[in-house]
Amino acid sequence: MNNDGTKARRGRKRAQNEVRLIFPSHSVNESYARSAAAVFVSQINPTLTELSDIKCAVSEAVTNCIVHGYRDTLGTIYITMRLYENREFRIEIKDKGCGIPNITEAMQPLYTTDKENERSGMGFTIMENFMDSLKVSSGKSGTKVVMSKKLAPLPTVIK
Numbered sequence: 001m002n003n004d005g006t007k008a009r010r011g012r013k014r015a016q017n018e019v020r021l022i023f024p025s026h027s028v029n030e031s032y033a034r035s036a037a038a039v040f041v042s043q044i045n046p047t048l049t050e051l052s053d054i055k056c057a058v059s060e061a062v063t064n065c066i067v068h069g070y071r072d073t074l075g076t077i078y079i080t081m082r083l084y085e086n087r088e089f090r091i092e093i094k095d096k097g098c099g100i101p102n103i104t105e106a107m108q109p110l111y112t113t114d115k116e117n118e119r120s121g122m123g124f125t126i127m128e129n130f131m132d133s134l135k136v137s138s139g140k141s142g143t144k145v146v147m148s149k150k151l152a153p154l155p156t157v158i159k
């Protein structure tokens with residue numbers, strides 16, 4: 001509790017902007033989510049490389065919800081995106097699907113449970129490499145992926 005009686009918010013800084021998306025796991029919505037993330041982050045002028053890294057990572061995480069989390073069923077995907085004053089972008093992508101029994105194993109490069117569809121098992125590796133941080137939590141009630149990336153400072157214009 002703070003001195004003025006309000007609830008203390010431990011450690012977490014306040015977001016400058018935040019959006020939430022909730023949509024069904026139709027495969028066409030993967031490109032919607034990827035583009036929505038790109039449009040959201042564009043307000044702070046990312047470089048083309050930063051933009052393409054974020055689109056790729058979001059695409060991998062959302063595809064995983066669709067093809068693994070909900071497999072042959074239709075479910076709901078929940079996304080929260082935030083921007084902070086230090087130019088940090090954070091995104092949380094969540095499903096209420098089957099969950100991952102062993103996260104450490106699932107995050108190994110080339111590990112896949114879906115060989116028949118010729119998946120390469122590189123989704124988590126791509127997310128890890130294209131973003132600054134990746135956290136995965138999973139259980140019987142589904143899977144949550146949280147990723148962040150701090151964008152480079154804007155170039156100063158010399159007049």
Ligand SMILES: Nc1ncnc2c1ncn2[C@@H]1O[C@H](COP(=O)(O)OP(=O)(O)OP(=O)(O)O)[C@@H](O)[C@H]1O
Nearest residue numbers: 064065068069106112113119120121122123124143
């Ligand atoms: N949201 C999820 N729900 C359930 N299982 C998942 C989820 N995301 C990932 N997994 C499991 O983790 C494994 C590894 O995921 P990863 O994205 O690295 O590879 P992949 O999806 O199998 O292949 P690729 O992403 O290269 O097409 C998957 O094969 C799947 O077993």
Ligand SMILES: [Mg+2]
Nearest residue numbers: 060064123124
């Ligand atoms: Mg994948």
